[in-house]
Amino acid sequence: MTATQTSAGKRPPLWRNVRFIRGALQVLAVVIVLGAIWFLGNNLRNELVAKNLPTNFDFLGQPTGVTIADSNFNPGSPVRAALIIGIKNTFLIVIVGIPILTVLGTLIGVARLSTNWLVAKAAMVYVETIRNIPPLLIILFVFNAVILQLPPPRDPATPLDWFVISNLKITGPGFAASSGAGVLLAVAVLGLIAAFVVGAWRTRYSEQTGQHHHRVLWGLGVFTSIVLIGYFITGRPVSMSFPVLDGRVITGGFGGLGAYFAVLMALVIYTASHVAEIVRGSILAVPRGQTEAANAIALSGFQRLRYVILPQAYRIALPPILNQYLNLAKNTSLAIAIGFAEITLVTFQAIGNGYPAPQLILLLMAAYLLFSLTISILVNLLNRRLQLVGN
Amino acid sequence: MDTTAATPVEKVSVVVAPRRSGPRVWMKKNLFSTWYNSLLTAVFGALIVWVVFRLGRYLINVDTEIIRVNLRLYMTGRFPSEQLSRLWAAVFVTTAGVGFFARAIVRNGRRKAAEAGLGFERSNWQDVVRRFWPIGALVVFTLSFTETITPTLLTLVAAAIGVAAYWLGAALPTWMVHRSWAIPLVGTLMFYVVLAGFGGVGWDLWQGFFVNIVLTIAGISLAFPLGLMLALGRRSTLPAVRYLSVTYIEFLRGVPMITLLLMGAFALGFLIPGDFQFSLFLRLLIAITLFQAAYIAEVVRGGLQSVPHGQVEAGQSIGLSPWKTMRFVVLPQALRNVIPAMVGQFISLFKDTTLVFIVGLLDLLRAVQISTAQPEFFAQGLEAVVLPFAAVYFWVGSFVMSRESRRLEKKLGVGVR
Numbered sequence: 001m002t003a004t005q006t007s008a009g010k011r012p013p014l015w016r017n018v019r020f021i022r023g024a025l026q027v028l029a030v031v032i033v034l035g036a037i038w039f040l041g042n043n044l045r046n047e048l049v050a051k052n053l054p055t056n057f058d059f060l061g062q063p064t065g066v067t068i069a070d071s072n073f074n075p076g077s078p079v080r081a082a083l084i085i086g087i088k089n090t091f092l093i094v095i096v097g098i099p100i101l102t103v104l105g106t107l108i109g110v111a112r113l114s115t116n117w118l119v120a121k122a123a124m125v126y127v128e129t130i131r132n133i134p135p136l137l138i139i140l141f142v143f144n145a146v147i148l149q150l151p152p153p154r155d156p157a158t159p160l161d162w163f164v165i166s167n168l169k170i171t172g173p174g175f176a177a178s179s180g181a182g183v184l185l186a187v188a189v190l191g192l193i194a195a196f197v198v199g200a201w202r203t204r205y206s207e208q209t210g211q212h213h214h215r216v217l218w219g220l221g222v223f224t225s226i227v228l229i230g231y232f233i234t235g236r237p238v239s240m241s242f243p244v245l246d247g248r249v250i251t252g253g254f255g256g257l258g259a260y261f262a263v264l265m266a267l268v269i270y271t272a273s274h275v276a277e278i279v280r281g282s283i284l285a286v287p288r289g290q291t292e293a294a295n296a297i298a299l300s301g302f303q304r305l306r307y308v309i310l311p312q313a314y315r316i317a318l319p320p321i322l323n324q325y326l327n328l329a330k331n332t333s334l335a336i337a338i339g340f341a342e343i344t345l346v347t348f349q350a351i352g353n354g355y356p357a358p359q360l361i362l363l364l365m366a367a368y369l370l371f372s373l374t375i376s377i378l379v380n381l382l383n384r385r386l387q388l389v390g391n
Numbered sequence: 392m393d394t395t396a397a398t399p400v401e402k403v404s405v406v407v408a409p410r411r412s413g414p415r416v417w418m419k420k421n422l423f424s425t426w427y428n429s430l431l432t433a434v435f436g437a438l439i440v441w442v443v444f445r446l447g448r449y450l451i452n453v454d455t456e457i458i459r460v461n462l463r464l465y466m467t468g469r470f471p472s473e474q475l476s477r478l479w480a481a482v483f484v485t486t487a488g489v490g491f492f493a494r495a496i497v498r499n500g501r502r503k504a505a506e507a508g509l510g511f512e513r514s515n516w517q518d519v520v521r522r523f524w525p526i527g528a529l530v531v532f533t534l535s536f537t538e539t540i541t542p543t544l545l546t547l548v549a550a551a552i553g554v555a556a557y558w559l560g561a562a563l564p565t566w567m568v569h570r571s572w573a574i575p576l577v578g579t580l581m582f583y584v585v586l587a588g589f590g591g592v593g594w595d596l597w598q599g600f601f602v603n604i605v606l607t608i609a610g611i612s613l614a615f616p617l618g619l620m621l622a623l624g625r626r627s628t629l630p631a632v633r634y635l636s637v638t639y640i641e642f643l644r645g646v647p648m649i650t651l652l653l654m655g656a657f658a659l660g661f662l663i664p665g666d667f668q669f670s671l672f673l674r675l676l677i678a679i680t681l682f683q684a685a686y687i688a689e690v691v692r693g694g695l696q697s698v699p700h701g702q703v704e705a706g707q708s709i710g711l712s713p714w715k716t717m718r719f720v721v722l723p724q725a726l727r728n729v730i731p732a733m734v735g736q737f738i739s740l741f742k743d744t745t746l747v748f749i750v751g752l753l754d755l756l757r758a759v760q761i762s763t764a765q766p767e768f769f770a771q772g773l774e775a776v777v778l779p780f781a782a783v784y785f786w787v788g789s790f791v792m793s794r795e796s797r798r799l800e801k802k803l804g805v806g807v808r
């Protein structure tokens with residue numbers, strides 16, 4: 001009591017000093033965390049040594065002892081190479097899946113709000129059914145009930161002679177490259193850059209004159225003509241290639257494993273149901289006056305969606321859709337259940353072959369973090385462009 | 392009195408109904424308003440007829456022999472059959488606990504309403520049926536595959552115990568009702584003792600759909616305190632605490648749950664001294680808890696951010712300590728706001744518990760898979776029978792919960808106030 005009365009000029013005791021308490025708490029937190037890490041790391045080292053496992057990452061250069069379907073990977077190749085193939089396969093699901101599920105999700109989201117009763121109800125049943133089922137179950141179902149029901153590899157279906165379809169592999173027309181294809185690729189990249197430059201010019205032109213920009217047409221035209229000219233100048237290095245069946249061996253064409261298509265289909269079906277809900281919510285969040293304004297200037301139903309509603313809806317929808325993209329990337333790990341050699345399965349197999357689990361799982365987590373980070377950076381860049389200035 | 396008041400309201404709504412009605416007008420408006428709508432209707436109509444036709448043919452021709460033979464494997468895995476009575480006892484404990492808890496909540500609600508001088512509207516039993524009928528339907532669906540009458544009778548007993556507990560809950564002493572949070576705790580303890588105590592079956596042998604449910608509930612309950620701490624840590628003014636929390640949350644949110652499960656199954660054993668090895672179930676539960684905590688932390692953070700800063704200032708102005716401000720002013724409002732999001736997290740964990748099958752725990756999905764590998768059912772395309780069967784369970788659970796969360800959202804007025 002006396003202390004409070006004579007506090008003028010006196011400093012509070014140490015245990016009442018806010019700055020001291022704050023500092024002490026932080027030091028305590030850091031010490032606890034570091035202590036825990038040290039304790040666990042120490043255990044890890046001891047256990048690894050006790051089990052005769054390596055404590056570093058040198059094992060990455062040793063042979064895996066596994067085979068990976070649909071690649072020229074042999075059991076003698078190092079663990080590192082297997083992991084890289086795994087990352088590539090994961091990437092192939094994500095990069096193909098994202099555009100498809102965006103379009104599909106948007107279509108279903110719009111369909112849920114359709115004035116057509118039948119369409120709206122069908123979309124609702126789809127969304128409510130699919131999003132309440134575990135994605136793993138959908139993957140297993142698509143693989144077992146769709147892909148494995150295709151004809152066996154010894155007797156595949158060949159519709160139009162363009163495709164070779166079996167339950168092991170699905171192959172369609174592709175491109176075959178000969179020498180000089182690299183040059184053409186460089187030309188194509190140049191063409192793409194030129195197309196964007198022209199598009200930017202058309203946009204500026206449109207803003208200055210009020211004429212229609214037609215930037216997609218212009219861009220496509222520039223790109224196509226550059227690539228076509230390059231194609232003939234480099235001596236036609238790329239040709240169409242159709243899959244040819246010779247016994248059980250398929251040569252030419254472009255395709256993927258049945259398991260790949262199963263994962264892709266299942267994850268697109270599952271994630272699209274979530275995207276559809278987001279799109280629907282975002283469209284509902286666009287003020288009703290916008291629809292009325294679009295109707296007042298006599299836009300058609302499609303124009304209203306394309307130029308008025310969807311651009312505003314996407315502004316709201318993009319952050320949650322980003323989450324769904326990340327979910328897609330993370331859910332690719334479920335492909336392990338049907339034996340598609342993405343990064344998780346490769347890691348799993350390496351652990352099964354006696355390589356140390358802690359290091360491998362750490363690498364696996366790092367790979368997924370890299371995926372997540374890349375996707376969020378890209379989408380956040382897009383998000384910044386879409387947001388209103390001053391928001 | 393209520394009924395007399397309700398009748399005229401219904402009459403009014405009939406009068407307000409559009410004058411031009413009838414199936415033809417409705418079809419013209421909703422199916423054939425423009426030429427492309429007619430086209431869409433035709434295409435989707437054909438599609439729906441085709442789907443319904445295929446589905447009908449599938450349901451008529453489907454042979455559920457595999458489900459009837461393996462139903463116990465699906466529900467409880469390899470739970471020892473001589474101990475099955477313990478499992479039923481655990482079910483009885485659960486229904487009794489739910490009954491008591493429901494009554495306690497109702498009584499608490501009425502007391503609080505009376506204290507605040509508000510009317511209390513108790514939901515009638517029709518309402519409860521309307522909300523939870525899919526679960527009842529699921530139980531009936533499951534029982535329709537049993538081969539003896541015993542499970543049905545025992546289920547009826549369990550339901551009777553639940554109703555009796557609700558009824559007896561009226562006689563619970565008030566001091567008990569005030570501490571209604573203790574009921575689930577005591578119930579959980581009894582549940583565990585009934586199953587595992589006195590030479591019973593430990594959690595290493597908890598399998599089948601049972602383990603999906605246990606992992607979901609245990610995962611969320613254990614992750615909640617950790618997630619709450621992480622959320623508070625992320626909002627802390629102490630930089631060190633904040634950065635540690637952010638690192639933990641963002642790291643775990645960036646990786647898929649399966650990597651955590653792999654860690655639990657294969658790497659956790661390396662992190663603890665050799666003498667203290669846990670069973671697979673426990674290791675996976677730890678992994679799930681660590682993973683869910685990061686997501687719960689983000690959910691709770693959303694709630695904390697939704698509480699206006701004026702509330703904190705109000706707490707400070709009446710001389711509450713920071714801890715008390717958090718505990719009595721901010722957290723109650725924040726947690727109320729995040730209940731729907733928590734239910735969402737609960738649903739997503741419920742679906743994700745199927746992943747344990749990859750690391751070898753025998754859950755419903757795993758049980759369903761190994762049943763198709765049995766000699767008498769091998770390679771007959773029975774995945775098309777058993778996978779939809781398993782899907783029904785997850786669908787019903789998720790659907791009921793998501794509807795509940797939407798109801799809560801409306802009731803709590805989240806986003807309105």
